[in-house]
Amino acid sequence: MSNLFNIDIVNPEQSFLSKDNVFEVVIPAVEGEIGILKDHIPIISFLKPGIIRVFSESEEQSFYVEDGIVEFKDNTLSVLTSSIFDLKNADKNFVSESISSAEAELSKDNIDDQKRFLLNHKVEVLKSISIN
């Protein structure tokens, strides 16, 4: 019995990643990271800024996402996101720009707690990227 399942990451413009040999995916869901293995119960959730880690037989890939929706059903994990990039070819300028725009947003007074939390989290994740 194999313990592999499918993953589809799509963004509005195109299909970003499609694999059928992954055995574990860790997604940054809103209420904490979720590790997904084969035969997980059907789930719908959405993402907060963070890193998706995809473990397949041969390699491990990491992607930064800002937001999105995940759906797991029939051993297929679909990730819908409008902002995603591979950590391997992360653009240093883009990352630092994102950090500064998020920080600028944070310094405004009129944002609610949830947004503040998300932004703080985003800055944290992005900073950890830029260090590596």
Place this chain on the structure above:
Amino acid sequence: MPSLDDLRKRITSVKSTQKITKAMKMVAAAKLRKAQENAEKGRPYSEKMNNVILNLSKSITDKENAPKLLVGTGEEKVHLCIVLTADRGLCGGFNTNIIKKAKSYFEKIISENKTLKIITVGSKGYDQLKRQYKSYIVENISFKESKNINYFDADKVGKIIIEKFEKNEFDVCAIFYNKFKNVITQIPQEQQIVPLNENKDDKDDSGNDNDYEFEPDEDEILSNLLPKNISTQIFKAMLENSASEQGSRMTAMDNATRNAGELVDRLTIEYNRSRQAAITKELIEIISGAESL
């Protein structure tokens, strides 16, 4: 009867027009392929989004408290229409078809004494609508600067819609665009996005095996998802539109090139005839002059 010189000038001018239309046709053909590819690539996203929303709305039992974007405000007084057109002309009936479709919808709304608000996306739509419906147009958006259609632009339009909805500025929202069927046929579409029309012709819900786990709860996911869905729908419409635009332009320019060819043929015949007539006339003059000697 135009003189020989005039005819010659006209032939050259038609020929150079033909060259332009031919070039435009080829450019459109190249762009069409890309636009079509993009439209196809963008499809999985909107399909999956639809699926998720469908599954979610099935599991919502409490319709009363469901997000308003899904079920509507309960009224139908103010209609917001988003008319998506091209920024450029010379593409056959492309823009006119959308406008026609939108106008008939506008007339219906007005005759029912409801309030109408219009947002035009793309400058051609604004140009055509401003004469008749200027007072209804609340916003005019154009993405002339963006080379490619990107999600970012669609998201901007989506945000405007959401903002207006949250301020209770409209009850029903519909978008107008051309759906790309093939190069020759584009079908003007009217699609309601707020409240979301549930597709009644959906295949029967395949049992109750979709017992999803939701994290956080359904309502929160839905209220997060629905605004995204609006942007996605707009993006889809923009992609379809751009493929349609190029297809329409290609066909129009192909026709124009052919017509120009026919015109050149006809003018050439006329030119040759009058040249021959001039020669014959001169000959007659010479001969009759010689005879009279």
